[in-house]
Amino acid sequence: MRGTQIGALTDDAVPGLAEALAVVDGLDDALANGLGRLGEPERAALAALAAAAGASPLATAAADAVATLAAGTVADEYLAAVAGARAALLGAVHDALLAAADTGTGRSRAEWDATGGDSPGVPLAAARSWLTELAVTGWRGVGEDLVAASAPVVATLLAEPRTRRLAVLLDGFAAELRACTPIATMEHLPYRRWGDLWSRAVLLAQDTWPGPPAAAPVSGRLLPLGVDVHEHATAVQFEVHGVLETAGGARLVRVAAAAAKVDTIVGPAVWTLVDRPVLLGALAAGRALELTDMPLLPGGDLLWREDAATPGEPADPFTTARLVLPEATAAGVPPLDRHPVRIAEPVLLEDYTVTDHAAVLDGRALPFDTDRLPGCGPLTPELVAASTACIGLLRWDAGGWRVQPLAVRTTVKRKPATVATADWAQGPTDPKVAKAEARNDAVAVLRERAGRLLRS
Amino acid sequence: MGYKDPIMIDLGTDGDRERCSGATLVRPVRARKLAKVPFVELADGRVQGVVSSGSDIARVYVSSVTADGHGLSCSTNNNRPCGGLSGPYACKHLRAMLDEAVLQYGRERVARYLRVEVGADSDVLGALDPHHAPAPAATVFSRFLRHLAYLEVPEADGPVPELQWFGATRTAG
Ligand SMILES: [Zn+2]
Numbered sequence: 309m310r311g312t313q314i315g316a317l318t319d320d321a322v323p324g325l326a327e328a329l330a331v332v333d334g335l336d337d338a339l340a341n342g343l344g345r346l347g348e349p350e351r352a353a354l355a356a357l358a359a360a361a362g363a364s365p366l367a368t369a370a371a372d373a374v375a376t377l378a379a380g381t382v383a384d385e386y387l388a389a390v391a392g393a394r395a396a397l398l399g400a401v402h403d404a405l406l407a408a409a410d411t412g413t414g415r416s417r418a419e420w421d422a423t424g425g426d427s428p429g430v431p432l433a434a435a436r437s438w439l440t441e442l443a444v445t446g447w448r449g450v451g452e453d454l455v456a457a458s459a460p461v462v463a464t465l466l467a468e469p470r471t472r473r474l475a476v477l478l479d480g481f482a483a484e485l486r487a488c489t490p491i492a493t494m495e496h497l498p499y500r501r502w503g504d505l506w507s508r509a510v511l512l513a514q515d516t517w518p519g520p521p522a523a524a525p526v527s528g529r530l531l532p533l534g535v536d537v538h539e540h541a542t543a544v545q546f547e548v549h550g551v552l553e554t555a556g557g558a559r560l561v562r563v564a565a566a567a568a569k570v571d572t573i574v575g576p577a578v579w580t581l582v583d584r585p586v587l588l589g590a591l592a593a594g595r596a597l598e599l600t601d602m603p604l605l606p607g608g609d610l611l612w613r614e615d616a617a618t619p620g621e622p623a624d625p626f627t628t629a630r631l632v633l634p635e636a637t638a639a640g641v642p643p644l645d646r647h648p649v650r651i652a653e654p655v656l657l658e659d660y661t662v663t664d665h666a667a668v669l670d671g672r673a674l675p676f677d678t679d680r681l682p683g684c685g686p687l688t689p690e691l692v693a694a695s696t697a698c699i700g701l702l703r704w705d706a707g708g709w710r711v712q713p714l715a716v717r718t719t720v721k722r723k724p725a726t727v728a729t730a731d732w733a734q735g736p737t738d739p740k741v742a743k744a745e746a747r748n749d750a751v752a753v754l755r756e757r758a759g760r761l762l763r764s
Numbered sequence: 765m766g767y768k769d770p771i772m773i774d775l776g777t778d779g780d781r782e783r784c785s786g787a788t789l790v791r792p793v794r795a796r797k798l799a800k801v802p803f804v805e806l807a808d809g810r811v812q813g814v815v816s817s818g819s820d821i822a823r824v825y826v827s828s829v830t831a832d833g834h835g836l837s838c839s840t841n842n843n844r845p846c847g848g849l850s851g852p853y854a855c856k857h858l859r860a861m862l863d864e865a866v867l868q869y870g871r872e873r874v875a876r877y878l879r880v881e882v883g884a885d886s887d888v889l890g891a892l893d894p895h896h897a898p899a900p901a902a903t904v905f906s907r908f909l910r911h912l913a914y915l916e917v918p919e920a921d922g923p924v925p926e927l928q929w930f931g932a933t934r935t936a937g
Contacts, residue, residue, distance in 0.1 A: 333783065452807075463910065469921055477926040484789045500783045501929070508926060520922055538927035541790070542914055545927040564923035568914045572803075572868070574792040582919055609923045649785045649928045682932035683792060706784035712931070744795075751915075753798040758912040760822060761841075 309413060309655050309702075311670025317412040317709050318672070322404045328397050331360045335394055336503035342446025343382055343390075351378050354390070361393040382444050384436045388514055391507035398504075399646035405704050406641065409653050413702070415560075420640030422606035424518025428470035434461045435474060435513040439506065447502055448492050450485050458482040466568070470519070474512040476566070480540035481505040500706075504649065511644070521642070523603035523611050528554035529620060530561070530597040530610075531628040532590065533654045534699050534714025535730035537578075537682035541571035544578045546730075548591065549654045549701070549714070551628055551636045552599070552610075558636040560654065563587065563610045573750050575683045576736045580751050585734075586614045592734040596620035608639030625715050625728065629656035629699050652701040655711060662693050667711065677703060677710040685729040686738060691718045699728075788933050793868050801864035803908045806877045810899075813861040814841075814908045826901035826908075827861040831878050835897025841905045845898060852894045862888050 334353030341350065354374040361370040366389065373389035410417055438461050445454060458478055465475035481502075488494060511517060531551045538545040545566035552561045567581035579588065590597045598620045603611040633654060641650065657674070660667035666675040676698075678689040692698070695716035703710055715728035736742040781787055804813030812828035817840075825846055827838045838846035838857050848855030854862075865874050866888060875882040880891040 329783070459910070463913075466914075466917055469918075472920050473924050473926055476920075476924050477929075480926075480930050487790045496782055498782060498784065498787070498789055500785050501787065501789070504785050505929060508929075512926075537932035538924075538930050539792070539932040540788070540927075540930045541792075543924070543927060543930070544932075545920075545924055547923070562923070564920075566920035566924045566927065568917035570911055570914050571793050572796070572798055574795050577795075605922075611922055645925050647785075647928075650925060652928070679787065679933055680931035681934055683934040684932070688934075703786070705786045706780040708780075748795060748797050750795070750798050754802060754912060754915055757802050757816075758915050761824070762909060762912055762916065 309657055309669070309674070311672040313412045313414075314669060314672040314674045317408060318674070320408065322401075322408055325401060325404060328360070328401050331356050332394055332397055332503065333499065335390065336499040339443060339503055339506060340447045340497055340499060342444055342449055343377055343387070344444035344446070346378060346380075354378060357390065357393050357397075360397055364393075364396055366392050366396055382440065384433075384440050387440055387443055387510055391510035394503065394507045395511060395644075395647070398648060399643070402641070402646040402648050402651065405648055406651055406653075409651060409702055409704075409709075410638070413653065413655055414634065415636075415638055415653065417638040418640045420606065420643065422521040422642075424521050424642075424644070426519050427516055428468075428519055429515070430468055430471050432471070432474070432513045432515060435465060435478065435509070438478075439510050439513060442506065447485075447497055450489065450491050452486065452489055455482050455486045455489065474509060476543045477505065477509050477512065479542045481509065483541050504647070508647075518644075521606050523605050525601035526552065526554055526604045526610075527600050527602070528552050528598075530563075530599055530617075531623050531625075531632060532596070532730075533625050533629055533633065534701075534728055535591060535685075535733070536652060536680075536701055536712070536714060537684060537729060538566075539578065539682065542568060544569050544581060546579075546582065546733075547652075548587070548730075549652070551632045552604075553632065558632055559608070560633075560636045560638040561604065561608050561610055563612050565612065570754065573754070576685075576732045576741060576745050577748070577750050578684045579733050579735070584612065584614055586617050586619060587612060588730075588733040590617075590619050591730040592732070593619075594622055594624065596623035606639065607642040607645065624726075625699055626656070626697060626717065626726070629654070630658075648704050651704050652712070654699065654714075655702045656697070656699055657711065658697045660696070660698075662695065665689075665693070667698065675708070675710045676700075677712040680712045682729055684732060686731050686736075686741075687713060687716065687727050687729050691720070691727050692716055694718045786929060786931055788930055791933060794870075796864060796867040801860050803911055804861055804865045804868055805907070806865070806869060806874070807907070808903070810904075811862065811865050811874060811877060812904045813865065814904065815857040815860055824905075824908075825857040826904045827855075827857045828899055828904060829858065829862065829878060829892065829894070830897065830899075833897070834878065834892045834894040835899070836894045837897055837899040839898065839901045841901050843901050849896065851896050854889055854894065859889060 338350035358374040369389040370393040373386035465471040536547045548563040565582045602616040666673040695718040697717035699715045700711035810828045815825045817823040838849045
């Protein structure tokens with residue numbers, strides 16, 4: 309990105325953004341107090357939400373839901389309409405922001421033209437009723453007992469692959485609520501975040517939520533740009549961003565590998581939870597991957613199969629970012645995933661100076677999001693502060709654009725070096741860290757305990 | 765290294781964080797060796813955990829301290845009372861469990877959960893006013909088994925877009 313591009317992105321207000329978010333904020337405030345007892349401000353916030361959905365296919369459902377809730381009746385179906393209206397608003401916010409990012413980075417994007425698969429047909433009533441109870445109570449009223457009631461729900465959902473996403477979401481959400489109890493005494497609440505997590509869970513818990521769309525086989529050369537890591541106490545996901553060169557041109561793709569874990573498995577040990585030696589080997593060694601008939605979802609996600617990939621030639625991510633990324637076409641975003649949090653666009657920043665935790669180019673500043681640097685790799689805020697080039701993900705949150713570093717050109721022991729989040733994908737390359745990991749070996753200890761105690 | 769509360773307590777210092785989607789609220793716990801005490805938690809009004817037996821690899825002890833009244837309990841997972849626990853004197857399993865709880869959650873948080881004041885250098889056990897209060901091992905043991913069961917869940921067969929809300933963050937230093 310150039311300074312002028314950063315300037316355009318950070319200076320130009322997105323029309324309608326503030327108004328849409330104000331409506332979302334109103335609902336989020338109401339959720340903090342609970343939809344079981346609505347005061348005048350909460351009724352007004354719900355009415356504003358229904359009005360905002362007035363021109364959409366959700367208009368009737370949202371209006372009915374809001375009228376019924378205002379009359380004091382709470383039921384799963386009304387909450388689904390409320391969550392749907394909130395998601396539609398944030399979907400529109402997402403579209404406007406992503407369009408601004410695409411314009412700012414000069415990225416071309418394919419239209420979405422796929423349809424979702426059949427609904428899984430798994431009973432989800434238990435999850436819905438917990439989420440309803442939560443909404444009736446409101447965040448401020450949540451205590452340990454209500455949080456604990458999510459445990460059997462999560463256990464059932466986790467055992468079924470088709471409800472894995474909901475299980476992972478509820479488990480992470482419940483852990484946050486538990487860590488924050490007693491919430492009534494919290495001075496500040498994460499209104500937007502918990503509103504997001506609740507409404508996303510409500511939608512995933514609908515029987516009509518579709519299954520994944522059909523994948524199509526692709527072949528070509530995958531050039532990794534970097535790895536974004538997602539993690540909560542019981543889940544970790546490695547999301548590789550890369551460019552796939554095919555006969556039909558270059559495409560921006562993602563590869564996600566997600567595994568279950570427990571809270572005591574932290575740091576570099578989390579890499580050992582995924583069994584994908586070809587993928588992780590290429591990431592650790594800085595190599596390309598040759599793909600043959602790898603399934604690709606229409607949203608740009610490769611459904612990774614180890615036997616459809618072989619290691620390729622060494623490939624420097626910075627060379628890929630400079631030469632191939634500008635030509636790559638991004639995939640259309642699956643309609644139900646449209647939310648600002650999904651915006652994570654790979655960008656290259658070069659020849660900047662770092663001032664106040666931001667990359668400054670031609671006098672224009674783009675802040676680094678160093679909160680999202682994972683503990684499983686060697687990339688630290690200090691290395692980012694000393695960097696001169698960065699491959700990162702352009703993200704939008706809390707009203708502003710930031711870049712989350714995946715790899716940097718920096719200085720280590722007074723020598724130039726490239727450091728990336730995935731450098732330790734096959735184990736720490738720093739002998740001190742490797743020794744500590746080998747001594748703890750959390751995964752092996754817990755697997756031994758599981759092997760002995762779960763089957764005795 | 766100063767211990768940081770696992771909650772992002774700076775939520776309020778920046779008003780924007782109230783209207784922020786992506787900031788993970790709970791920091792990862794600190795890494796510790798799991799061989800002796802594979803599981804410890806602050807839950808159900810107790811600091812409780814599972815301690816591997818030093819002599820029999822198939823046996824574990826379930827140790828707990830209640831926040832309310834500091835009742836001490838230690839028994840095998842088959843409810844055989846621990847011979848090392850007598851009256852208000854903690855056995856080695858309880859000591860190990862509390863030490864690991866402090867490593868994992870920090871002294872301050874463990875002390876707060878047990879409603880005691882503990883200086884920076886003194887140990888949590890010394891601040892308690894304990895008595896012997898045997899509790900059934902089954903609840904904690906089954907929570908431990910449910911904990912272990914996560915390691916048997918297969919890898920997800922596709923992307924989990926919801927994890928975009930849970931960006932990884934570095935362990936509290
Ligand atoms: Zn004992």
